[in-house]
Each structure stands twice: as C-alpha cells, then as structure tokens.
Amino acid sequence: MKALVLSGGKGTRLHPLTYTNAKQLIPVANKPVLFYALEKIVAAGIYEIGIVVGDTREEIIAAVGDGRQFGEQVSISYIHQEQPLGLAHAVKLAQPFLQNDRFLMFLGDNFIEEPLGELVAHFAAPDCLDHAKVCLTRVEAPQQFGVALLSEEQERLVRVVEKPREPISDLAIVGVYLFDAHIFEAVNAIHPSARGELEITDAIQYLIDRGYRVSPHLLRGYWIDTGRMQDMLNANRTVLSQMQGALAPGVEIDERSCLYGEVVLEENVRLINSVVRGPSIIGRNVVLENTYIGPFTSIAHDTVVMNSEIEHSIILEGCTIQAIGGRIEDSLIGRHTQIYPTQGRPGAHRLLLGDHSSIGLMSA
Structure with a gap:
C-alpha cells in the first residue's frame, strides 16, 4: 500500500x-x-x-x-x-x-x-x-x-x-x-x-x-x-501527558532551580533560579532565568524567558519573553516574538501571536 x-x-x-x-x-x-x-x-x-x-x-x-x-x-x-x-x-x-x-x-x-x-x-x-x-x-x-x-x-x-x-x-x-x-x-x-x-x-x-x-x-x-x-x-x-522526563547533554541547572514531575530538557538548556513543573518540554538552547514554567507547556529552541510565568502554552522558536507581570497561559506564540513589560498591573494574558510579533505588556 x-x-x-x-x-x-x-x-x-x-x-x-x-x-x-x-x-x-x-x-x-x-x-x-x-x-x-x-x-x-x-x-x-x-x-x-x-x-x-x-x-x-x-x-x-x-x-x-x-x-x-x-x-x-x-x-x-x-x-x-x-x-x-x-x-x-x-x-x-x-x-x-x-x-x-x-x-x-x-x-x-x-x-x-x-x-x-x-x-x-x-x-x-x-x-x-x-x-x-x-x-x-x-x-x-x-x-x-x-x-x-x-x-x-x-x-x-x-x-x-x-x-x-x-x-x-x-x-x-x-x-x-x-x-x-x-x-x-x-x-x-x-x-x-x-x-x-x-x-x-x-x-x-x-x-x-x-x-x-x-x-x-x-x-x-x-x-x-x-x-x-x-x-x-x-x-x-x-x-506531554504521555512523556517521561529526560535531561539531554549540555543541560545546566543551578542550585536554585527545581524540576517537578515529568520534564524534558533538550540539549544545552540553562535554568537559572527557575522552576519547571511537568509535564513540560523545553527545547535546545533555551534559557530560563527567574522564571516559572507550569504544566503542559512546550518551549521551542533558542528561546529566552526571564522573570516570567508561563503555563499550558506553546511557545515557538526564537522568542524573547521577559519581566511579564501576571502569568501567560492558554497561549500559542509564534516564532521570534518579543514580549516585554510596560507600565501597570495585568492579570493572566491570553495570546495568539504571529511570527516576528513584538508586543508590549504592562509590568507588575
């Protein structure tokens, strides 16, 4: 056939x-x-x-x-x-x-x-x-x-x-x-x-x-x-519910970071003062700093997330997400997107963003 x-x-x-x-x-x-x-x-x-x-x-x-x-x-x-x-x-x-x-x-x-x-x-x-x-x-x-x-x-x-x-x-x-x-x-x-x-x-x-x-x-x-x-x-x-946790070569996890549940970290992921709660997968060359990643989250390669919280979302490759007040959840974010803080205090953000987007969100 x-x-x-x-x-x-x-x-x-x-x-x-x-x-x-x-x-x-x-x-x-x-x-x-x-x-x-x-x-x-x-x-x-x-x-x-x-x-x-x-x-x-x-x-x-x-x-x-x-x-x-x-x-x-x-x-x-x-x-x-x-x-x-x-x-x-x-x-x-x-x-x-x-x-x-x-x-x-x-x-x-x-x-x-x-x-x-x-x-x-x-x-x-x-x-x-x-x-x-x-x-x-x-x-x-x-x-x-x-x-x-x-x-x-x-x-x-x-x-x-x-x-x-x-x-x-x-x-x-x-x-x-x-x-x-x-x-x-x-x-x-x-x-x-x-x-x-x-x-x-x-x-x-x-x-x-x-x-x-x-x-x-x-x-x-x-x-x-x-x-x-x-x-x-x-x-x-x-x-993600069916995946088993795994750490690929080159992963760096500092002493202030924690993994809970089934978490997959691909090559050369760096965790700095961050928490990842599974089931989740973090792609190669991703940097997480002062960040919480909640269950059912996929982050593709070459992404940087700083001072932020993300849960139940899909983040495509090459994104930069930093200093978000409130939690990003139930979101699908396209490639090479930049998300950065502005003034004010938001609640949770729900986002569907195309490639190469640049969006300013109110910071805490």
Whole structure:
C-alpha cells in the first residue's frame, strides 16, 4: 500500500500564525503535527508516501525532505496542488503517484492516538472486500463535521453529509481514510460543491450510491483536528501527558532551580533560579532565568524567558519573553516574538501571536 498525506491547506482558523507558517508544521511537544502523521503511517508498514503541498510547499519540503528521518525505507513524493480545491481534488491530482494501488489517506493536521497497523493490514489483505474504509468518531457537535450514517447492522456507510444543519448521526468523519482504485472513478465523476471544492464526502457518497462497499472504523482513543488554537493546546497537553522526563547533554541547572514531575530538557538548556513543573518540554538552547514554567507547556529552541510565568502554552522558536507581570497561559506564540513589560498591573494574558510579533505588556 501507499499513503497520501494532505498538507496543502491555508490554515485560516490559525491566522495570524499561519500567514507565515504551514499549519502542519506548528509543533506539538516541540515536534511538527505533520511528523506525528508520518510516524503513524510508517509504523503501520507503509513506506511509499505522497504529500500534497500548496503555497507552503517549500517549508514542508524543507522540514520533511526525502523522508529518511522517518526510516531508511521511506520514500517521499511531493504533489503540488496550486489551489486548495478540496480533498477529492487532491486525490485526483495524486492518481499518477497512487496508480491502482490501495492507499491510506491522512490529513496532515489531524492527530490520532490509535495505531494504524491492524487497520492497514486488514485493508491490504487479498481477501478484503471493502472498496473504502472511513474512520469515524463520536462528537458532541456533528454539524461542524462531515457526518456518516451507518446501516442497521453497523457494517456499512449508507450516507455521508458535509456539515449538515440537521445531523444525521453523531459520527464525524475523521481525516483518515482507506481507498482502492474505485475512488478515482468517484473523484472524476463528482462536481464542485457550493464552496467550489471537490468534496471527499461527495466522492464517498458516489461509491455508496453505486454499490461499492464502504465500511466504517470507529477510532479508539483521541482524535484532534488541530485547526484552532485550543485544538493545538489540547494536542500538546495529550502528548506531554504521555512523556517521561529526560535531561539531554549540555543541560545546566543551578542550585536554585527545581524540576517537578515529568520534564524534558533538550540539549544545552540553562535554568537559572527557575522552576519547571511537568509535564513540560523545553527545547535546545533555551534559557530560563527567574522564571516559572507550569504544566503542559512546550518551549521551542533558542528561546529566552526571564522573570516570567508561563503555563499550558506553546511557545515557538526564537522568542524573547521577559519581566511579564501576571502569568501567560492558554497561549500559542509564534516564532521570534518579543514580549516585554510596560507600565501597570495585568492579570493572566491570553495570546495568539504571529511570527516576528513584538508586543508590549504592562509590568507588575
């Protein structure tokens, strides 16, 4: 089998951060979201991977490269989608790469817990009767998702609807699919939706209407679509909750600093009169001075934090944060941002900042 990873979206729900970042490369626990998807695919035994890229293709290619960082057997091909014209359009563009092979399709900004090896092995088996398999999960607000209705025996999909006003079920379509070559018949037959896109839900419904077997797979464990700031923070919290503490070479911790719980300190981190409470991860070459870092915080490399408190936040690389009165919490801060004090006394700060921002906050 092959895999198709979609990484061409504009990430409008994470503006302004994604004006200058590919949304799939925003880090969760100091690792790009896209990398978690690629690791899942490789762990499932798929090594030939096509990545659909758009406006941020150069950034994606620079980060992923030829794929060897994910395993010696891995081969990456890049497929350029000039405009984000829908998931089914991406499948259509990828037909020369996929040919007639069965394949796994994974949305590059989705985050799942369940291993995919068993699912992939079943679909790849010669005796598999499914023409497609769609991963589903139960949600509280199905009107925000593509939704599936199952047959009475719960073994087939009988209807799919994209963001219905009146939900037909609480089963949301997750961004993980398996298809055989019949999907190309579908994507070449459907027409653009009202928003001008070729919808994958329309392609799936085409298969259903023509009697192809489309079966469900109800995901075990969490699923997070990391399209919004709170989703990113939730994913970060989830990953950090599963990490074990570790100290890399070159870490310096003075006698006035303390670590509590599961804390990961990467290479050449310096702690000066600071407290880090896990689960948290501090990236390489980070300096913390007179600072408190609370649980569920990720700080990327080459950042300096002084005289400040941060908790339940994601800080991207190269930031300078100093002398903040009050605590930064529930925040996602872009690369090379400077945060510094002005006059006055604030409460906690809630921030979503784009790259190269410079913001003045009132000091204590």
